[in-house]
Amino acid sequence: MAQKILIIRFSSIGDIVLTTPVIRCLKTQLKEDVEIHFLTKSTFKTLLSSNPHISAIHTINKDVSEISQELKKENFDTVIDLHHNLRSAITKKIIGKKSFSFEKINIQKWIMVNFKIDKLPPVHIVDRYMKCVESLGVKNDGAGLDYFIPAEDEVDLSTLPSSFQNGFVGFVIGAKHNTKMMPIEKLISTCKSLKKPVVLLGGTEDMERAEVIVQELGESVYNACGKYHINQSASLVRQANKIISHDTGLMHIASAFNKDIVSIWGNTIPQFGMSPYMPSGNSKSTIIEVKDLGCRPCTKIGYSKCPKGHFKCMMDIDVGRIAAAVN
Known part of the structure; x- marks a missing residue:
């Protein structure tokens, strides 16, 4: 039995x-x-x-x-x-x-x-x-995370604009809490600095912010926020050349596909034990954070707004470092 x-x-x-x-x-x-x-x-x-x-x-x-x-x-x-x-x-x-x-x-x-x-x-x-x-008697096999996408949920890239079919960067622009997300001006600056077209990934709650980015940057950016359910978003993550993400669920799904990940950290810190987890010997992860900030971390989860009012943990993020890691 x-x-x-x-x-x-x-x-x-x-x-x-x-x-x-x-x-x-x-x-x-x-x-x-x-x-x-x-x-x-x-x-x-x-x-x-x-x-x-x-x-x-x-x-x-x-x-x-x-x-x-x-x-x-x-x-x-x-x-x-x-x-x-x-x-x-x-x-x-x-x-x-x-x-x-x-x-x-x-x-x-x-x-x-x-x-x-x-x-x-x-x-x-x-x-x-x-x-x-x-x-x-069970030990870690070092093979990393798993994520299995049903065949019917795979996204056919031919349904995206033609300019995205030769490669794109997936940018997970949302997070559960505002203090874990870069402000809109930082998102726009980051997208402007990238050489490849960008697919914006997130839920329905991210659609409005994504549309602002599209209006600013035009055809170099595609708004996928709220258009795909989680498995379809995972399919886009799997097919992206690289992933930029805040500390959120799709970042971990990207890890399961062993993607090159540039993760951006605001009020939380990787030392909490939730950084991208890769197979043994793999170092395809770049951490972007503002170190030596006296008020960080201000919570283990997140806030709706910066309790200090300055939001330096995200406002001081170096967009040039993100671009260098991706490009």
């Missing part, structure tokens, strides 16, 4: 993509037959729906109570908790089986944010995720 393992990660795009090495390594390294199940929010099911290592995806809208009976019936052998919050604790109690949880380092993050004292371990979150399964 197959061993059943449930992995828990409720949100969000980047965090879920960062769990994929755990999924793959469990499936490929456990000698006995194993079923990998994944529990997440229904909004994020698409991210994993084509992953061949997963046997079943269980989803909730808000509360685990919605599917508590379903989870009990599965009779899981082991639970791997990669979210480690109240909701996942309730899930583990419902299932009542052996479980492993990853270390969140929230105290170290709090010390860094509030006192600027760096007690953060120099360990990527993927490696902290992998630590959860070490006792099962």
Whole structure:
């Protein structure tokens, strides 16, 4: 009888993509037959729906109570908790089986944010995720992240303007919080400095900003924001020559495709353990940030606006460095 393992990660795009090495390594390294199940929010099911290592995806809208009976019936052998919050604790109690949880380092993050004292371990979150399964005899295979796009979601580049069919730069202009995004004038300056045409990537919330950029720069920029769902956006990321991105989900999807990534960091810092995660020995990632800024990081997540009012962490970003890394 197959061993059943449930992995828990409720949100969000980047965090879920960062769990994929755990999924793959469990499936490929456990000698006995194993079923990998994944529990997440229904909004994020698409991210994993084509992953061949997963046997079943269980989803909730808000509360685990919605599917508590379903989870009990599965009779899981082991639970791997990669979210480690109240909701996942309730899930583990419902299932009542052996479980492993990853270390969140929230105290170290709090010390860094509030006192600027760096007690953060120099360990990527993927490696902290992998630590959860070490006792099962599973090790990181060094193959990086996974992202699987269904064939029907692949974007045919011939549907883009002809000038984009000989290569383009994908620019992920959005992020969940304003303090993780460059202001519009910086986005425009960056696009102006690039030699290849630029596809602007993001959600419906980014459409208006993208349109301002298109009006300023014309046919050298294509607004894909809000026109494609996540798998289609991932397809454009995969087919781009290079990717520029803020600290956001599509950056991690770009890592899964082993792309050349130029990541731009505002109020958050790579030391939190969420920088682009590449296969072992690969260094296709360039970090752009304003170092030695006394107020940074001001939060481990993000704000709607700079609490100091000056927004130096993004206003002082060197566009020339971005262009040099991309061109």
